[in-house]
Amino acid sequence: MTALFSPRTPGHLRVDIWSDIACPWCYIGKRRLESALAQFEHRDRVEVVWRSFELDPAAPPALDQTMGEVLAKKYGRSPAQVQAMMDQVTAVAAAEGLSYHFDRARLGSTFLAHQLIHHAALHGQQGDMKERLLRAYFSEGARMGDLETLTALAEEVGLDSAAARTALSEGRHADAVRQDEAQAQALGISGVPFFVLGGKYGVSGAQDPQVLLGALQQAWAEVQPPALVTLGDADHAGACEDGVCAVPEPAAR
Template identity: 40%
Template sequence: MKVEIWSDFACPFCYIGKHHFEIGLEQFEHKEKVEVVYRSFQLDPYAKKNTGMDIHQVLSAKHGIPYEKAKEMNNQLKQYAKKAGLDYQLDTMIPTNSYDALRLSYYAKENGKIKEYMDRIMKAHFTDSLDIGDPATLAQLASELGLNANETLDVLASDKYSENLAADKAEGTDMGIQGVPFFVVDNKYTMSGAQSPQVFSETLQQIWKEDYVNDNAKEQLEPSLDHYCSDGTCKF
C-alpha cells in the first residue's frame, strides 16, 4: 500500500496532519506494508522572505482583518496543535517562502533522509522559530541529519530540484488538489485535512480490507474518501 502525502512547510495543518497520520499508521496492523511518499505542493510561490513581520501581521495583511483578530485565530491554531502533541510558537515564528526548503526535500529523499528531514524542518519552523528560508539555517538543519552541509549549500545556490517541485505541483493541480495536507492511497483513494489518528487508522484498515483482502468488494468502494474531509487544510 502506498500513501502519498502532499504538503507545504508553510502550512500549519500539514505538520498536524502528518503527526496524526503517523499515530494512525502505528495503530494499523499492516503498517509494515505501507510505503509513505512525501510530495510537495507550495501554496504561495510569491511569499516573501525577510518580511520583518510576525505571522499575525502576515495573516492580518493577507485577509484584511485586524491584528488582534489574526492573533486570536493563531492562538486557536496553537491550541489545536497542542491537543495533537505539538508545541507551536507562533508569536516568534518566522514567516518566509518555503521554496528552498521544499527543493531541499528532494535532496534529502535521494540520500534516504526524507522522513527525518520533514520532521526537522516542520519542527524548526513551527516550534523552534528558525528561518527555514535561510540557506545557512537549512544547511545546519540538514547537517544535523547527517547530510553534507556544503552539498546542501550548493543545492540551494543552484536551481536543482526546481523541476521536481514544479512537477509535483502540476500533478497535484491536475488531481484537483486545492489545499494541503492531502493524502492519496494507491493512486485512487483520497483524504484531505488534518484528520484524527483514528480516522487515518480506520481508513487504512478499510482500504486494506476492500483492496487487499476482499477482492470481490473492490468495485463497491468509491475511489474517494472525501466524507472524511474537514476544514483542517491550508488552501491554495
C-alpha cells in the same frame, strides 16, 4: 506524459502527502497520520512520500511582517481576532504534542526547503528532514528561505552539509518541486494537507486519526492481490505447466 503515480507494489501501500512547511495544519496532520499508522497492523509495509506544495509560490525569500500582521491583512481581522485564531491552532497542536510559537515564525518562501526534502529523499532521510523543517519553522523561528539555515538543518538529520548546500545552490531539485505542484493541480488539490492512499483514495485536511486509520484499512484491502483458491485434482489435469500439457487418457471401451 508523466504518470501521477508509479505502479503499485504488491503487499505495500503508498501514501503520498502534499503539504507545505509553513502550514500549521500540515504538521498537525503529520502527527495524526503517525497516530493512525501506530494502530495500523500493516504499518511496516506503508511507504510515506512527501510531496511539495507552496501555499504562496510568489513569496519572496524573506518577509519582515509577522504572522499576525499577514493574517490580519489576508482575512480582514483585528489583531485580537487574529491572536485568538493563532491561540486556537496552538492549542490543537499542543494536543498532538507539538509546540507552536507563531510569534517566532519568520515568513517567506518555502521553495528552497521543499528542494531540501527532495534531496533528503535520495538519501533515505525524507521523513526526518520533513519533521526537522516543520519543527524549526513552528517552534524555533527558522527561516525556510535561508541557505545557511537549511544546510545546518540538513546536517542535523545526518546529511552531508556540503552536498546539501551544492544541491540547493544549483537548484538540482527545483524541477521535482514543480512537478509535485503540477501533479497537485492535476488532481485538483487546492488545500493542504492532502493525502492520497494507494493512488486512489484522497483525504483532505488534518483529519482525526480514526478517519485516517479507516482510510488506510480501506486502501490496504484494495491494493492487495486476490487470494488464490485452487479447485480440482492435485495432479492439475487439464492444465499446462512449463510448456507441457497434461492430456487425460481416453476412457477404455
